[in-house]
Amino acid sequence: MTPRPLALSLGDPAGVGPEIVTKAWRALRGAPSPFMVVGDALVLRAAPGGAAPVRVVSGPDEAARVFAEALPVLDLPAAGPIVAGQPSAAAAPAIVRWIETAAGLALSGAVGGVVTAPIAKAPLYEAGFQFPGHTEFLAELTAAGGQDGARGPVMMLTAADLRVALATIHEPLARVSSLLTIEGIVNAGLVTAQALRRDFGIAAPRLAVAGLNPHAGESGSIGREEVEIVEPAVRALRDLGVEAFGPKPADSLFHAEARTTYDAVLCLYHDQALIPVKMLDFWGGVNVTLGLPIVRTSPDHGTGFDIAGRGIAREDSLIAAIRLAGEIAARRG
Structure with a gap:
């Protein structure tokens, strides 16, 4: 039986998205899990780095049939000319439409999940986009809600044998302490544990929770967040059946031996999670959105406007x- 394809939204067409998409198709055209691009066929035909045969298709079933011979595209053209390296607000309505269409196909069950190529926020904001990014927009489109009252989305990054989830994401470091709450950490921990079971096939996931301060606060002598927020949250997670432990000093959580003691780390701010992921596998990291009713992943990098159109962008992260x-789609059945 032919598997349902994934829907891959093209992202910003002036970035490296078209190039890495065509390169990913060449690498994966013999793979068992096909994908269909939701985007602009003309842009893909002009992508640098070696052209891929592009086939405009009417939907996922046709995409699955032609995937081995051509890159299938659900063609929704962008307005105006697209120039590599020069983002434009004129393309924003098409970019949004591509994401909406991919999410709708996943919600209907027509595709197995969504992969999103990178977008740039500034041109979207200029055109009136109201969301911080992909993650929040997809949560709105899918009315994200999890089991046991936990709600997504939660951002997880994976690289090699490391998985890190975030309690806060793109927040100024000066605000992180005031944004941390017992309820927020518990919610993120529940969503992460549920995803580890359902999407990663881990029957009894072990969740390490990082501290905020140096040495995890030294029992309150270097900050009170661990004592007043993180420790109660860990206790609550354990009471809810999650094998959680911490707070653990972040400086000793990510070496090879430590990584054998947990299945994921719940980190409290952006760089605490992203630095170890990118140190471990800079080119192959993946962003996974947890707590959605659909599967969603993306490469762990941006639009690369500075190198767009030059044929040198690496496709490793998109392939991953x-x-x-x-x-994940196969595990969800």
Whole structure:
């Protein structure tokens, strides 16, 4: 039986998205999990780095049939000319439409999940986009809600044998302490544990929770957040059946031996999570959105406007994102 394809939204067409998408198709055209691009066929035909045969298709079923011979595209053209390296607000309505269409196909069950190529926020904001980014927009489109009252979305990054989830995401460091709450950490921990069971096949997930301060606060002598927020949250997670432990000093959580003691780390701010992921596998990291009713992954990098159109963008992270989305979709059945 031919598996349902994934829907891959093209992202900002002036970035590296078209190039890495065509390169990913060449690498994966013989793989068991096909994908269909939701985007602009003309832009893909002009992508640098070696052209891929592009086939405009009417939907996922046709995409699955032609995937081995051509890159299938659900063609929704962008307005105006697209110039590599020069983002424009004129393309924003098409970019939004591509995401909405991919999410709708996943919600209907027509595709197995969504992979999103990178977007740039500034041109979207200029055109009136109201969301901080992909994650929040997809949560709105899918009315994200999890089991046991936990709600997504939660951002997880994966690289090699490391998985990190975030309690806060793109927040100024000066605000992180005031944004941390017992309820927020518990929610993120529940969503992460549920995803580890459902999407990663881990029957009894172990969740390490990082501290905020140096040495995890030294029992309150270097900050009170661990004593007043993180420790009660860990206790609550354990009471709810999650094998959580912490707070643990972040400086000793990510070496090889430590990574054998947990299945994921719940980190409290952006760089605490992203630095170890990118140190471990800079080119192959994947962003996974937990707590959605659909599968969603993306490469762990941006639009690369500075190198767009030059044929030198690396497709490693997108390939890893496509493969992981296919694995998760297969587990969800």
